[in-house]
Amino acid sequence: MMFLRGMATNASLQIISTEGLGEAWKWKIWRNISFRNICLCDLRGRKLNVALFGDLGRNFDAEQVFKQSQNAPIVAVFAGMLVRRYAGKGFTVCSTSASKYYLDLDIPQVQEFHASLTDPHKPILLHPCQVQNPVNPADLVKNWRTIKQLKSLNPHELEPGTTFLCRATLKGIDCTKGWFYWSCFHCKRSISRDGINSLCIQGCPKNPPPVPRYKLNAVMEDMTGAMDVMIFDDKAQELVGAAAEELV
Ligand SMILES: [Zn+2]
Structure with a gap:
């Protein structure tokens, strides 16, 4: 109690x-x-x-x-x-x-x-603890890449869940294609909306209704080039300092 x-x-x-x-x-x-x-x-x-x-x-x-x-x-x-x-x-x-x-x-x-x-x-x-994600720092250090190297990665050769590190400068956020998406409250996946109905393809319950989540197109740059990086949800919220729901 x-x-x-x-x-x-x-x-x-x-x-x-x-x-x-x-x-x-x-x-x-x-x-x-x-x-x-x-x-x-x-x-x-x-x-x-x-x-x-x-x-x-x-x-x-x-x-x-x-x-x-x-x-x-x-x-x-x-x-x-x-x-x-x-x-x-x-x-x-x-x-x-x-x-x-x-x-x-x-x-x-x-x-x-x-x-x-x-x-x-x-x-x-x-x-027992339900969800945890510890990381061995030694595994991270060997995965440093430049933007040029990241752009030339072959996705078919990567182990699932591989994390790379890249030191880059945030040049700006490109909002021309929007900055949030309507997501299923339960599974966070994008949902289709026809104006009246909203539907999660995973078949989640309709309530609570869909929530807006960040999908920021960040333009990152280092000495070797520039690339677009999608920043989703919690990470974007940390960066912006406000919930997408509040701004929408
Ligand atoms: Zn769902």
């Missing part, structure tokens, strides 16, 4: 599950960072994900919480968290360097929350 603080409104939420520790590559700091995902649920059954990064995630004793939750609910207070909205994923609560959490804290709010629990007690589930 959980009581969230540090948000615009306090929310009483239940921990459904916690995941094992995962690792993800962060380009900005050029290293892998560890994280732990925790899944929460409100009284109406809506889910919310909390991601604890670095030491906070490492030190969160999921096995101990799992064991303890077999007998009695555990109330956690999360403080100093950041709420982020990811297109297609909804809201995620992320830890920052200032975040802290407390388990079974002896304060009136926690006692009140304990008292409000009426449902039959359900132990917290423990899952």
Whole structure:
């Protein structure tokens, strides 16, 4: 069980599950960072994900919480968290360097929350980390290419999932063919629209309705030449500093 603080409104939420520790590559700091995902649920059954990064995630004793939750609910207070909205994923609560959490804290709010629990007690589930993408930096370094080299790659000779690095200057964004596409809320694929109906070829549910996502045509240049690079979705949002949905 959980009581969230540090948000615009306090929310009483239940921990459904916690995941094992995962690792993800962060380009900005050029290293892998560890994280732990925790899944929460409100009284109406809506889910919310909390991601604890670095030491906070490492030190969160999921096995101990799992064991303890077999007998009695555990109330956690999360403080100093950041709420982020990811297109297609909804809201995620992320830890920052200032975040802290407390388990079974002896304060009136926690006692009140304990008292409000009426449902039959359900132990917290423990899952392995669902999605992670660690990278070995040594693998990246040997994949430096110039723009000229990138343009002469033979796609039929590439191993699937190969990543290349290229140091280049962003000359500008070419918007002559648009800068976003209407995408399926669920699978992010482009959808066909005839003005009234929208259809995902993957057969995803119609609701929520399609969302606009970035598809920026960036013109990149280095000493060896220039090339167009498509920047999609989250990466483009980081660059622009606003969600495509807001600008549309
Ligand atoms: Zn879809």
